[in-house]
Amino acid sequence: MTGSRAGLRKAVSFFPDFGWPGAAKVDLREDSIRSFNLVQERYSRQRAFVSSYDVDVMNPHCRFPDPDSAHRVIARIADVLIPGHTLTPVDPDTGRQIAFDTTADSNWHFSYPAPAALHTRRVPGLVAAIPPYKHYGHLLTDVLMPLAYGLHRKVLAPGETLTIVTARSVNPLVENFVKGLQRNGLPIRHLRLAPWERVHAERYLYARSHCCNLERVFATPEALDYARSIFQAAYADRPLPEAAPRVYLTRGHTRLRQVEGEAELIEGLRGRGFRIVEASWSNHHEQIHWFSEAKTIMAVHGAGLANILWARGQPLLIELMAQNARKSTGLHWAAEIGADYEPVIGGPEGPRQAFSIDPAAVLRDVDAILARYPAR
Structure with a gap:
């Protein structure tokens, strides 16, 4: 009408x-x-990977x-x-x-x-x-x-x-x-x-x-x-937490994209020097600080990956995603600041975009990635 x-x-x-x-x-x-920047030759392998099972x-x-x-x-x-x-x-x-x-x-x-x-x-x-x-x-x-x-x-x-x-x-x-x-x-x-x-x-x-x-x-x-x-x-009047060279951003208890097996993965990452952090609307100042100071950042695909834009000094981003639901978001954000990027996958996506992982297999992949980037 x-x-x-x-x-x-x-x-x-x-x-x-x-x-x-x-x-x-x-x-x-x-x-x-x-x-x-993701069209650059340095990202061709990673771009081909995330383009498979693409759900952009x-x-x-x-x-x-x-x-x-x-x-x-x-x-x-x-x-x-x-x-x-x-x-x-x-x-x-x-x-x-x-x-x-x-x-x-x-x-x-x-x-x-x-x-x-x-x-x-x-x-x-x-x-x-x-x-x-x-x-x-x-x-x-x-x-x-x-x-x-x-x-x-x-x-x-x-x-x-x-x-x-x-x-x-x-x-x-x-x-x-x-x-x-x-x-x-x-x-x-x-x-x-x-x-x-x-x-x-x-x-x-x-x-x-x-x-x-x-x-x-x-x-x-x-x-x-x-x-x-x-x-x-x-945020000038807010105290900042201690920084860490390696950070893992967990999604916590969100409704979407829960990762079965993440608890075991987190324990393995702690043993490799990763600090485990979680984002919220109230700790944005901490997110900027964590990502600004870290040399290696790992996270499950999601909104929190946008924090890679605060990173400095050509860091490494490791993105964990479902095997059959890959997006170029993390690669794009990482490439725009000149960061290195490596994808890691778990199992197929289920209801509410949840998926499971084999923690030992993911940790082996992480170890192989870290070996390729020894300064991280």
């Missing part, structure tokens, strides 16, 4: 598809192409068909709506969510209707929105890193304030990202929206990377040092 009329879409805050505003509204500051998630509607590169886009867009229940920017002239890479339909999670039109806040100046993400890896690499990249590229004019819009209840990673920007002296205002509110922005900061392979959206390694400085400022 609302699909053909922008006015009806705005009345019920239902924006079911994507599009790009007309050229008159867009000040395009950057549209650059980043070719990925693809965007069939992306207009950029090359899975080995991404478009980095920075734009200032005039006259944008931001509904509080989805926090996705919308062009009020068309009633479409703003996306540079596609004109396809949106999924329900980012488009469902809500009474947001009952309370509209008009915000002058430049506005950016951070949608609610539950996945640490995608929030960090797909949303926060491109925003850090845009700010690092001086998208803010002298004397200009940026209003960052988030949900009323925001997770600690986003809260500390905003705090770090403020502590570093950037003129940042933080506006929290309730689900029934929306913002009418004078200008919107669109900072995103686009790739048809959704495992490879991260494309802004130039912003890593700047992003590190943001979080270091946010």
